[in-house]
Amino acid sequence: MTHRRRRVALVGRAGGGAATLGGGGPEEFLREIITTVGGVPGVEISTISYTWCEVNLDAANPDNKAKLWRFGGMKNSKTCSRSRSLTCGHESTLSEVNEIVRELDKTLATDIKNGFVDGLILVSSDPTGVNSASISAAAKAGIPVVGTGGTSIGKAMNMGVNIASGFGGSVATTSTSKAVSYACGLALAWNLKFSPPPPARKPINLHSLLDGCLPAFLAACLLIKVIELCEPFCEFFLSNESTPGSCLEPWPDLAISSLSLCVQVVACHQVSVRFGEIELISALIAGSFVSGGPSMPGKIISALLTGVMIPDISGRLLNLLTIYQWPATAATLTTAGGSGLLAGILSRVVTALVSPVVSGYHTVFQICLDRFPIIFGFIVGSLSVEGSRHGYYHMIMLPLILLEMEQGEMSFLGLIDMLSLVLVSAGICCANFLLPKDRLRSARVSALRGMLINLNWGDYIEAAYPYMEKSRVVMLGGYLGGGLGGAAAALYQAKGTAYVPFWILLILGENRWGCLVSMAISFTVPFFTTVTNNLINS
Secondary structure (H helix, E strand, C coil): CCCCCEEEEEEEECCHHHCCHHHCCHHHHHHHHHHHHCCCCCEEEEEEEEEEECCCHHHCCCCCEEEEEEEECCCCCCCCCCEEEEEEEEEEEHHHHHHHHHHHHHHHHHHHHCCCCCEEEEECCCCCCCCHHHHHHHHHHCCEEEEECHHHHHHHHHCCCEEEEEEECCCCCCHHHHHHHHHHHHHHHCCCCCCCCCCCECCCCHHHHHHHHHHHHHHHHHHHHHHHHHHHHHHHHHCCCCCCCCCCCHHHHHHHHHHHHHHHHHHHHHHECCCCHHHHHHHHHHHHHHHCCCCCCCHHHHHHHHHCCHHHHHHHHHHHHHHCCCCHHHHHHHHHHHHHHHHHHHHHHHHHHHHHHHHHHHHHHHHHHHHCHHHHHHHHHHHHHHHHHCCCHHHHHHHHHHHHHCCCCCEHHHHHHHHHHHHHHHHHHHHHHHCCCCCCHHHHHHHHHHHHHHHHHCCCHHHHHHHHHHCHHHHHHHHHHHHHHHHHHHHHCCEECCCCCHHHHHHHCECHHHHHHHHHHHHHHHHHHHHHHHHHHC
16 A cells, blocks of 8 residues: 655745845745755645745835745645746735735645645745634644744744744845754654755866966955065155054955865865855865965865865764754854864864975975976976866866965966966967968968957967977977977066966066066077978968
8 A cells, every 4th residue: 555645835935044045036935945845755746836026025015016936736725736836926016916815725735634744834925814723724624834934933823833843033034044954853743764865065176266266366466566665655754653564464365264264265166066155154164274274285175175074074064963953053153154164173173284395396396396407397387388288287287386386476387377378379470470371361460469468368279279289390499489488487476477478477476587588588499490381381
């Protein structure tokens, strides 16, 4: 003999702490409930009648615009179809929507009396108003009731409803914490085994993760260099004997400390399927542990590793607290703070483990740069050209650049990026614009565009690839430009970054003369080899 599935109805509105729905909209919120409660064995959401208003319903007036969200239908309803899809059934003023809800609620009350509904979810409902009929029927029938919304739950309890464990206020709750709370409460009321689904996560994409962090690193490094240039003027004009020290003194430290915090948040966002307030607060708390700790190399690695763990930590902690019948508000608050605290402590441990490794890498790198500058610079510059052509830039080059820049300093590999990729591409494009092998106007426009974007924005190295693939001479010029420019940069111990106009490095780069010489080499070598190739083959 097969037992029918237990049917659960949901009635409520977006009021009080439920008005924001954890930062999402009503559709996302209701779908979360349908999915989570439907995960309880033998249970399904059969009916939803949910009012959403353009303003918080606690402060709304009858003329405000409102929407009625529907799912399924009632046994005795003649006016609404029994659709199994979530729809916005009616959109009008709040007073008109309330009248429709009142009629639907009477129909739902009849279904409850006839045994067609086995459980009820209240979401900031109106027990003494539009939802009075269904809640009174639920009290008489003794079916289990779960919900959130402190005021409405209190009124429902006074009406004698059978409140299960999944109830409480709605302040600070999210879509997930509400849905899990409802499902666990109903499962406990019916003595059903239910484990909340583990937190879903996306695969780690190092490419997009590091790309997402790059703006923060560039902003911090450029800000620190600008502060270094402006500091003498500030000390001269704003010096004050009562406040010794530079007025800009705290800014570099703040910029540096923000980097690991940024990495933590971006890493968490990249792997989280639903990046909500819980994950954001947890990532910020955990990031403060890293950014606020002692200055140690490898902080960004620690922030990255712990950041991708936060969705798992917060999701599992929320499920655990809900299983142990914590109210939704308390579970949400504890999860946001507790998971951030756990991840922060873990990040300190990871930092202590990776710091010696990163420090050793920096030492070996600097030894090669000091003792064999020309050879080392030439090899790194040439390999950068090769790596960019075969897709290794985001896998190898970019992580090493960010590792150099984690203390807010310009990077040697960042300058190599500008030399062997940006300026090499600009030189090849410039040659094909001035003396093109193909006399078509479109070819010259394409070359001009590639040159201007590379010089003015420090990007679009791909513009040179078609020319390099067609000619071994041009390709050789690209490798020589990258290698010789890298050798000059290493010889002068110059540092910089890509993704900025090339002339920025003549102002903010470390060892500006070295930047100028190395950039001139990386531009002119591929330029003249390309011109030579075009003259021979024209």
